[in-house]
Amino acid sequence: MSVADAHLHLDFFANPAAFAQEAQACGLQVFANSVTPQGFLATTAVTQGMPHVRIGLGLHPWWVNEASIDDFFSLLPQTRWVGEVGIDLSPKRAHHEQQVNTFAQIAERCARDGDKVLSLHSVRAADVVLDILEKTGCTRSCSCVFHWFSGSTEALWRAIRAGCWFSVNEMQAGTRRAKEQLKLIPADRLLLETDLPPEGDASTHAADVLASLERVRNQLERIRRKSMAEQLALNWEHLTL
Numbered sequence: 006m007s008v009a010d011a012h013l014h015l016d017f018f019a020n021p022a023a024f025a026q027e028a029q030a031c032g033l034q035v036f037a038n039s040v041t042p043q044g045f046l047a048t049t050a051v052t053q054g055m056p057h058v059r060i061g062l063g064l065h066p067w068w069v070n071e072a073s074i075d076d077f078f079s080l081l082p083q084t085r086w087v088g089e090v091g092i093d094l095s096p097k098r099a100h101h102e103q104q105v106n107t108f109a110q111i112a113e114r115c116a117r118d119g120d121k122v123l124s125l126h127s128v129r130a131a132d133v134v135l136d137i138l139e140k141t142g143c144t145r146s147c148s149c150v151f152h153w154f155s156g157s158t159e160a161l162w163r164a165i166r167a168g169c170w171f172s173v174n175e176m177q178a179g180t181r182r183a184k185e186q187l188k189l190i191p192a193d194r195l196l197l198e199t200d201l202p203p204e205g206d207a208s209t210h211a212a213d214v215l216a217s218l219e220r221v222r223n224q225l226e227r228i229r230r231k232s233m234a235e236q237l238a239l240n241w242e243h244l245t246l
């Protein structure tokens with residue numbers, strides 16, 4: 006049975022190739038999100054012939070002012086995996102308007118191409134992200150995965166009805182609101198993630214990722230009063246078909 010991390014940052018590791026090899030050795034599958042097209046290129050180059058690593062093409066909202074959207078669009082046909090993309094409207098983050106415009110263009114292109122898997126950042130922006138995903142048709146033609154969902158329960162229902170997926174990490178699962186929300190998500194739309202490593206932290210190993218995934222699975226099992234390992238493995242298979 007496969008164990009998968011649906012959102013980590015290979016481009017934050019000091020040695021991405023070494024981490025990818027460790028992951029292979031312990032049977033860990035990953036959806037590695039990049040934050041810029043450059044990060045996608047760099048991590049793709051060092052993971053050739055490693056099918057357990059899916060590299061997402063990212064244009065993270067925190068880097069929207071530095072990353073090139075032209076590079077993003079020229080690389081998009083190469084990959085089914087897109088992330089990290091989205092919107093962060095918290096006051097400490099800048100370029101709100103540019104973030105919304107950029108994400109709208111990305112969603113529109115993904116919707117048109119179809120069959121993409123998107124890992125979505127949506128801080129204080131779940132409704133804005135959903136507006137764009139629905140208006141562009143992205144929720145219908147692609148698999149849209151909310152990473153670390155932190156929106157209202159109304160927005161959660163809206164995302165569930167739109168067919169979205171949710172990747173859950175241990176920081177998220179520890180909050181009171183999430184404990185309520187994590188009961189509501191259909192079992193076949195749940196994935197696990199770590200969002201590791203912290204940027205600039207070279208000391209994270211595949212064993213740390215596995216341990217974090219196990220903790221969040223245990224949290225989920227306590228919240229939902231049900232064993233989840235088999236279902237989660239099936240969900241990952243479904244997403245990666």
Ligand SMILES: [Zn+2]
Pocket residue numbers: 012014038089200
């Ligand atoms: Zn992330």
